[in-house]
Amino acid sequence: MSAVETVVHRAGAGGATGVADADPITTEVIRHGLNSAANQMKRALVRTAFSPIIYEVLDFAVAIYDDQIRLLAQAPSLPLFMGTMNYCVEYAVEGAGGVDKLQPGDIILYNEPYGTGSHPQDAAVVMPVFFDGTLIAYTAIKGHWLDIGGKEPYSTDTVDVFQEGTIFPGVKLYRAGELVDDIYRMALANTRVPKMVAGDLNAEVVGVRAGAAALVDLVGRYGLETFRTSVERMYDHGEAVVRAYLEQMPDGQYVGQGRMDNNGITEDPIPFEVVLEIEGSSARVDFSRAPDAQEGPVNCPIPSTVSASRIALTMLAGSGEPPNEGHFRAIEVVTRPGSMFHPLKPSPCFLYGWPAMQSMEVIYNAVAQAMPDAVTACSGGDICSLVWWGTREATGEPWADGSPHPVGQGAHVRGDGANSLLHVAESATRFSPTEVWETKNPWLLERVELIADSGGAGKHRGGLGVQMDFQMLEDAWVTAVIERTQSPGWGLEGGEPAGVANAGALRQADGTRTTLGKATRLKVAKGATFELTCGGGGGYGPPSERDPEAVRSDVREGYVSEARAREQYPHAFEDE
Structure with missing residues (x-):
């Protein structure tokens, strides 16, 4: 790309001032x-x-x-x-x-x-x-x-x-x-x-x-x-x-690969890549190879593209400190105007957060090529968002609510992935307690449970996803934004992909069931149930290296079925 075709985004004015007094x-x-x-x-x-x-x-x-x-x-x-x-x-x-x-x-x-x-x-x-x-x-x-x-x-x-x-x-x-x-x-x-x-x-x-x-x-x-x-x-x-953290990474160019399910209008998948360049104590995150801006709303405006890049790296490099402008000075972000990660008006961008979340996973995929011990395997990679609205039967008042939902996290060099946590892009947020949900909204939670076999196998197992089933007590509408339905979270260093990907389904009162990913203004009639499947995380390291006692513990706790454990970890059952 020529310099005219790309834009470089840097932190605010200033550089190291060496203020001594x-x-x-x-x-x-x-x-x-x-x-x-x-x-x-x-x-x-x-x-x-x-x-x-x-x-x-x-x-x-x-x-x-x-x-x-x-x-x-x-x-x-x-x-x-x-x-x-x-x-x-x-x-x-x-x-x-x-x-x-x-x-x-x-x-x-x-x-x-x-x-x-x-x-x-x-x-x-x-x-x-x-x-x-x-x-x-x-x-x-x-x-x-x-x-x-x-x-x-x-x-x-x-x-x-x-x-x-x-x-x-x-x-x-x-x-x-x-x-x-x-x-x-x-x-x-x-x-x-x-x-x-x-x-x-x-x-x-x-x-x-x-x-x-x-x-x-x-x-x-x-x-x-x-x-x-x-x-x-x-x-x-x-x-x-x-900068002290980035200096530990080998200089070089590392390419992360990602894919969106579709753009919300057409069903074609959208592959993309992000290039991470490390030079000394500086990092450049290059989105210039991104596909053109999409017909549907999965375009990510510059502020969120820059934010996703900075968050991905400073969460690794920031030593757990609350960030300030100085933490961003070592990071440059490159974008191409008119692309999915630098859309121009009037491109739709309602689902801006979904490519941003995927880009963070892809950046970590690139980091893993340089320092696999530094990052986790891929998580469920989504927030499986549902936004509800309708009119209350008793009062005629309009109501609305919405929430992200948790997924399994990727395993890492030090241990298993966490079960059922929000994506790192929303890591300080949360979803409402069941008591609040059922008090304020016309539904009952039929089921909230960890999904057995949803984490990827590995020396360290991927975290489990969660199943949430919402039974409606009144007619309502919902918009569902569920990504990565076709691509479970990847494993690292020989770990296997997640066993369950994200998914949604609408089950009518008569038992008929329709699966979905992205859907706008979906009617959920009284008595129907929306089934939300939040996928698991990828595994880390070869499954053959998992501690047999850890495998047996997973089976006892219901995290992994015995049949799946025998298939993925046969060494844990050799002494029978």
Whole structure:
């Protein structure tokens, strides 16, 4: 590819500054103060939100950026969102007229997919933070609204961005502290569940204000000059941590291979590859060989492509520290405009997260070629998402809910894969407890159980997937987004693929059953059951090397059937 055909994405302004006069103790106190401020934002949001997708699932991100839009701190929530927030801030401010148009008390609403990296339901609220009249930072929250006026509350078959929801291209929701009522009323007029959206929008406002207040208090305690000096040292430290890890990887080019089931419109599979280049202490993640933007909504805008790349590598290299801008300086991301990982308007991108999740697995597949001990085998590779809606029989009120669901995780050099966890892209989120689900929604959970034989065989066994069956008590609609139905998670170093792939099925009250993967606005009649199969993870190492006692334990616990164990691990039964 020529330089004209690709775009290189790097972390925010700056590089290692070598700040020598920042006191390390003060720097560490300020770093923890920033993380505390971000966590205050999170707590405020969760405690005031209306919908379970916010306060139970944690389908949001909260972050604080400096005046150069460099990440200061974020609270644990949805990882895939976190790496997109600098774009949300940048484009929200640009849409509102630029930095010169900002004033204390402003709050901007922004949800254009090519700037947020998400579908329009993931609405960002951005607040500029002033200290003694000087713009010093931004607090930002991006949270999933249950509906924002798209062709459906959730879709797998959109063909352009205009079908996907109402767009707010960087408009002031609050101007100098005063609500812009026209914008607020427009947001509520373009949703099927206005009470829940109103509650969640106001909760985002509460959250950014809480973060701004905590940040101003922190800066006031130490002074702006000391604060900024310490922040530069904090960035330098984050960069050093990641570079030290990358230096352990052999220089070279490593190609990871992946595949999407389809694009939501046609049934053709979509193979793709990602190239990881390591040179010294720097990494380049190259998506320039990606296929062209798709007819259906499996296109991943730049912010989420960059976010997936940074998350995949910093989760390995970040030493478990809360990230800041410095952690990203060693990582470049290359994309090709007009491709699946760099779509241009008006390409549909409602299912942006699914190629992003697959790209993370593919990046780990590439890392495994250089350092197989560093990564796990492939997980179930999906969040097996279901989004429900309907009208309650007793009250006539509209309702909606949605959730990711857990899959088996890949095994690794140190042990078996974890059973039934959310994909690493959503590793700090969760799904609602059964009690909350059944209280708020018109269904019963017929079955929630680990799936025997779903983990891939190996010296270390892949984690088990889970079966969840939802029996409907009232008529409802559902959109299902289930990927990797044709490609179970791969094994590593001689480990076998997962034994069960992801799948969905609708079982009618009369027993007839229809299988599915991606489906939009599927009628689930009263008495019908939606069967969700969340697949297992791949194995690590040759099955012949598994400890016989571990095999027998798996059989006793019901993780592996005896028949499958005898087939996959015959050495464990030789002494019979």
